[in-house]
Amino acid sequence: MRADRLVSLVLLLRQRGRLSAATLAHELEVSTRTVLRDIEALSAAGVPVYAERGRHGGFALLPGFRTELTGLNHDEALSLLVAGLGRGEQVFGLGSALASAMRKVVDALPEGSQATASDAARRMLIEPETDLLARRAAVDEVPGDVAAEVRRAVFAGHKLRLHYAAAGRPPAWRTVDPIGLVTVRDRGYLLATRSGEDRTYRLSRVLAAEELPEPAERPDHVDLDRIWRDRSTRFRAGGDQVAVELRLRPSRREELAGTALAVLAEAAEADGVGGAGGADGADGADGAGGWLRMTVTFQDARHAEWALWQLATDAEALAPPSLRTALRDRALALAARYDTPP
Template sequence: MKSSRLVTILLLLQTRGRMTAAQLAEELEVSVRTVYRDMEALGAAGIPLYGDAGHAGGYRLLDGYRTRLTGLTAGEAEALFLAGVPGPAADLGLGSVLAAAQLKVRAALPPQLRAHADRISGRFHLDAPGWYADVDETPYLSTVADAVWNNRILHIVYRRWRTPTDVERRLEPYGLVLKAGRWYVVAAPGPRTFRVDQILELSTSDEEFTRPDDFDLAAYWTAYQRDFHDRLYQGEAVVRLAPGVTLTTPTKADGRTDDDGWTVVTVPIESVDHAHAEFLRLGTDIEVLAPPELRARLARTVAELAERYGNPQAPGGD
């Protein structure tokens, strides 16, 4: 829209200083002729614009003409720009909106606070997914987000882990959560949690639902995670860890440290099978003390490995 573009021009000039018509056209993704018309419109509206000809020319605002955002401390300005997540915003179809909002805030900041904000955004970058995690394809994310915002009913075909794997569901989407690079939609009935990347088919309708006034998405997600971990970790293991070794799961120190620096801790485990695979990764930096079933299984695996690698004969030999 033209009105939005005119505001963006003002903010760009306020933030960056002198800019040529070509630079503005490239930034706004419009023609140079459109920029000229916009400048005429701004001048007619009383905006103190100056246009200088020549190689070093361009448009600029009269010195001192700016809109200031008052009451914002340096720390608040830094936190605001640190909180920017362009990747997820783009996933939701809000990348340009976020960029415009940050531009407006940055333009309204006094020079000192603007420098603080630039320093933060230039030194910190958020990349939520892990190194070895595949990027989930979420083709329906923007549609789900629109339904969340407008209280629209969704009809989906969803793939779950147990049979029957592909099921049809009617959802009343309450909110979206981004966890470790993966999007989840929280929806009634229930409410329940669904992975957006597991939606195989989706259709929307004009049918609306009433979102409960007392529903708290953050509180729900905290409770959901707590319940998930309670269901996930069905047992415990007692292990000795070499000095400096840590585990990704929460541990409880038993208060015992050997003379050689090894520490005894209690670790929640999903199952003996899962713990067996996870603990093997640590090699000789861990010793399982309990449960006996897990310790015995690891001992058998280690014995089999020792026998296999202790035989100098090459595979396939006589």
């Protein structure tokens, strides 16, 4: 680990010039005291690193110094593979490895191409933390030591002991046979079996993890895409799901489809057909081109109420009656709140 850090320190100084101890510590995710010890080790090994004192001082390399310490380690190579899958490197705890790997890639380029590549990278922003409405992306936080232990067990094919906090239950230890890792919308999942039964664990709910020496009971070859589809189908078919009949403006169709578990039926509404409340005249004023009649499923009644509330007057729940009542009561409570001055 220290050898990799020393290589990264040299590459940072080569590519970015003079840097303070505090900046190096932030980039390498260590303390400033560790950076100072590493600088002494590099100097003792003959690397021409020197200190510049003063307000804008820091550490730098003698001009023209170059070394061939650019070999990628396992985690760095892996981080480059998952980097194209969104923010998988963060979900699986490979963020620092990715930064180190990219420094090595840049350093391995011909000298004339380094500036061009660095400038090109600065002109691309992939999956920022917020969208145009300043809404922050919800990224699961997974402790680095937990992510590393889970990764090791998955790749080594060893059993894994998890301290897991399932929703609505107290944390408990369980031993599983890990199959693979999946990231979906910046949430990480461990696919595993337990006593031969399929299990899916959300990584952010793993409080602690321990790789065991025993080999995991799992097939030699795996199709994670197929396994994930199968488990997703079973998940949507279980629980306290509720089917909802509704009317919807076509402009909100994709938003609803992305929220619901499944769309069971869909058709354009015939002209002149109003909703259950019969107040359709004012709704068509925006020229949306008619309404859709849909039947969709949600995980439970609470999920259905939340989803329809987000759509405001662009949707109308037709059935079940309990959902219409819940939405009406919520709207009346909100209207009452704003009916008088504050």
